[in-house]
Amino acid sequence: MGSQFPQLLMVLYVGPCIEPLRPNKELEDMACECPLQDVVETLLQPNLDISSKEFAGKRVLLRVDFNVPIDEATGRVTDASRINAVLPTIKLLLSKNARVILASHFGRPEPKKQTCSDMQALYSLSPVSRWLEQELGTSVFRGLAEDCIGVEAESAVAALQDGQVLLLENTRFHSGDGSNCPAFSASLAALCDVFVNDAFGVVHRDQGSVTVGGRGGWGLVGCGAGSTLPSCPMLLPCVLKPARGTIRCQDTSATRVRLRPPRPPCTFAAIPSLLLQPCYALRPSIGNLLPFSSLSSSLHGARFPTAPPCVGLGGIAGWFAEPSCQSPPLLRCPQGVTRFVPQCYPGPLVRRELSQLADRLYEPERPLGVVLGGAKVADKIGVLAALIEQADVVLVGGRMAFTLLAARGVAVGATQIEENWLEPCRRMMARAAARGTRLLLPSDVLWSASLAGPGPEGGVQQLTPTCCTADSPCIPAGRYGVDIGPDTAAAFREALLGCRTIFWNGPMGKFEVPEFGAGTLAVARAMDEASRRGAITIIGGGDSVAAVTAAGLAGNIKHISTGGGASLELIEGTGMPGLRALVKGPCCQRRSPRATQQQGVDSGCCKGCAGGGCCS
Ligand SMILES: Nc1ncnc2c1ncn2[C@@H]1O[C@H](COP(=O)(O)OP(=O)(O)O)[C@@H](O)[C@H]1O
Numbered sequence: 334m335g336s337q338f339p340q341l342l343m344v345l346y347v348g349p350c351i352e353p354l355r356p357n358k359e360l361e362d363m364a365c366e367c368p369l370q371d372v373v374e375t376l377l378q379p380n381l382d383i384s385s386k387e388f389a390g391k392r393v394l395l396r397v398d399f400n401v402p403i404d405e406a407t408g409r410v411t412d413a414s415r416i417n418a419v420l421p422t423i424k425l426l427l428s429k430n431a432r433v434i435l436a437s438h439f440g441r442p443e444p445k446k447q448t449c450s451d452m453q454a455l456y457s458l459s460p461v462s463r464w465l466e467q468e469l470g471t472s473v474f475r476g477l478a479e480d481c482i483g484v485e486a487e488s489a490v491a492a493l494q495d496g497q498v499l500l501l502e503n504t505r506f507h508s509g510d511g512s513n514c515p516a517f518s519a520s521l522a523a524l525c526d527v528f529v530n531d532a533f534g535v536v537h538r539d540q541g542s543v544t545v546g547g548r549g550g551w552g553l554v555g556c557g558a559g560s561t562l563p564s565c566p567m568l569l570p571c572v573l574k575p576a577r578g579t580i581r582c583q584d585t586s587a588t589r590v591r592l593r594p595p596r597p598p599c600t601f602a603a604i605p606s607l608l609l610q611p612c613y614a615l616r617p618s619i620g621n622l623l624p625f626s627s628l629s630s631s632l633h634g635a636r637f638p639t640a641p642p643c644v645g646l647g648g649i650a651g652w653f654a655e656p657s658c659q660s661p662p663l664l665r666c667p668q669g670v671t672r673f674v675p676q677c678y679p680g681p682l683v684r685r686e687l688s689q690l691a692d693r694l695y696e697p698e699r700p701l702g703v704v705l706g707g708a709k710v711a712d713k714i715g716v717l718a719a720l721i722e723q724a725d726v727v728l729v730g731g732r733m734a735f736t737l738l739a740a741r742g743v744a745v746g747a748t749q750i751e752e753n754w755l756e757p758c759r760r761m762m763a764r765a766a767a768r769g770t771r772l773l774l775p776s777d778v779l780w781s782a783s784l785a786g787p788g789p790e791g792g793v794q795q796l797t798p799t800c801c802t803a804d805s806p807c808i809p810a811g812r813y814g815v816d817i818g819p820d821t822a823a824a825f826r827e828a829l830l831g832c833r834t835i836f837w838n839g840p841m842g843k844f845e846v847p848e849f850g851a852g853t854l855a856v857a858r859a860m861d862e863a864s865r866r867g868a869i870t871i872i873g874g875g876d877s878v879a880a881v882t883a884a885g886l887a888g889n890i891k892h893i894s895t896g897g898g899a900s901l902e903l904i905e906g907t908g909m910p911g912l913r914a915l916v917k918g919p920c921c922q923r924r925s926p927r928a929t930q931q932q933g934v935d936s937g938c939c940k941g942c943a944g945g946g947c948c949s
């Protein structure tokens with residue numbers, strides 16, 4: 334790989350690398366990094382309501398979130414809340430004689446590691462397809478296209494008639510979705526005339542099918558104070574992109590980025606057009622860990638050279654040589670739907686979610702309580718810092734809790750924790766104490782020898798300081814924490830009943846196993862009880878909603894949201910690239926982004942599933 338760098342760098346120099354360096358302030362202004370509330374307000378304007386638009390004969394790409402629970406044994410959808418939530422949108426578009434193309438992710442396939450057949454077996458949208466067939470009938474629903482881009486998708490779309498629906502296969506079968514590759518977005522966008530995003534559950538993801546490249550994709554432009562910035566900061570994701578998951582924001586001064594070398598197909602054909610793209614400084618999509626204010630101060634703090642216009646080879650080469658950098662300012666360039674699809678709208682579900690959640694969470698009736706659980710620890714733990722600042726009571730259960738418990742010195746056995754977060758968790762707990770936020774962790778937990786179900790070994794464990802030693806661990810070595818215990822459930826209930834607004838995301842344990850579901854059920858009951866006492870209760874997240882629905886306790890909840898991580902990010906008040914990508918004009922009082930240019934992108938870049946080529 335090393336031998337390719339000089340060639341690549343030569344191309345960078347001879348390409349149209351023409352833009353003079355912009356001062357930091359201007360970079361920041363160009364970002365139009367509006368307060369999220371302004372973005373939300375913009376998307377709620379009546380002129381973006383699709384019910385007042387005409388779509389007859391138009392191919393409408395409707396991004397939906399069909400990431401629904403499936404029974405592994407029967408392959409059937411076990412909770413259709415997310416499908417049902419978007420059915421009215423599908424029917425609305427059909428009533429307008431649109432040709433509706435549904436795009437969704439499902440689960441987290443790994444196209445670079447798994448073969449296509451493995452991905453198909455585990456993550457095909459065929460169970461959802463069967464569900465839609467029943468709901469819509471075969472004359473309207475034209476089935477599942479084998480792939481979401483490429484020949485299969487194109488021919489299926491070409492066969493679509495007005496007033497018919499097609500479901501595209503899982504967008505995440507292509508690595509270009511997760512990496513927000515412009516070529517992937519362009520291919521998806523080529524299928525349609527109009528893009529409607531009604532996938533609230535995924536608007537916090539900076540992914541190709543969400544922003545459909547709107548303003549998606551990150552280009553790395555510098556490595557913080559003392560490093561160099563090219564004045565052609567249009568080195569786009571295919572060329573330079575922080576590898577997913579390698580950015581750690583334990584605090585703003587310890588941000589680390591590891592660079593991924595350019596992918597060969599991106600080099601020659603892609604770079605000239607990439608270099609022409611205007612860039613916007615935006616908050617990085619790094620698991621929502623770094624508030625934009627921090628980024629912006631890191632932008633201010635960084636030393637950007639003013640000349641020569643394209644920095645030196647050394648500046649760029651240094652990035653490759655240096656595996657990590659401090660506080661990298663990141664630039665993000667517009668790429669997709671706003672470029673590739675002229676008409677983009679938020680769907681009715683997204684608008685409804687925004688108005689319901691924003692109303693209730695931006696200026697909540699206090700005390701505000703947040704219950705956080707679930708298994709997407711790496712994704713959601715970063716939000717905790719923001720929740721500690723905003724909520725009065727924060728309750729943490731689920732697998733999430735064990736990283737905090739471990740940070741307190743509790744021996745958690747084999748329970749999966751986030752090692753990188755131990756120190757930040759200690760600081761968060763200290764901050765909660767200093768601020769007066771009531772942060773409750775489990776005081777007892779259920780442990781088991783297996784995550785699959787209870788065996789002869791297991792039981793409820795009180796988490797006393799005396800048991801948290803190597804000799805007397807709280808959770809024995811090799812055992813898993815699988816639920817909160819009854820004392821914790823009672824303490825959580827008591828805390829919740831004192832709140833006027835409650836938001837809950839993430840089950841308290843591995844609730845799919847009935848024996849590990851008591852904690853989740855107890856919180857569901859407490860939510861129900863609080864609702865009946867007049868509290869404003871909101872539950873978000875696929876599994877949390879499934880748990881509450883299965884328990885028959887959804888009826889009194891004030892708002893059931895289709896998004897867990899998305900709702901959390903909304904509360905956090907930052908990020909949401911999927912929403913920002915839908916804002917075409919100025920979204921705040923600050924300077925709006927420059928008009929984007931229609932440009933081609935090397936279609937060979939970032940081709941789909943590296944696993945076996947079936948979906949490239
Ligand atoms: N202690 C635990 N160990 C293993 N899995 C857990 C534990 N607690 C919760 N989970 C799992 O978390 C998953 C839901 O997590 P997440 O996706 O974050 O929630 P949501 O879908 O509600 O946003 C469930 O499948 C549940 O089994």
Ligand SMILES: O=C(OP(=O)(O)O)[C@H](O)COP(=O)(O)O
Nearest residue numbers: 398400534535874875896897898
């Ligand atoms: O299930 C989802 O989010 P959630 O678990 O936060 O509700 C969405 O479909 C997003 O999925 P992802 O977290 O794999 O990007």
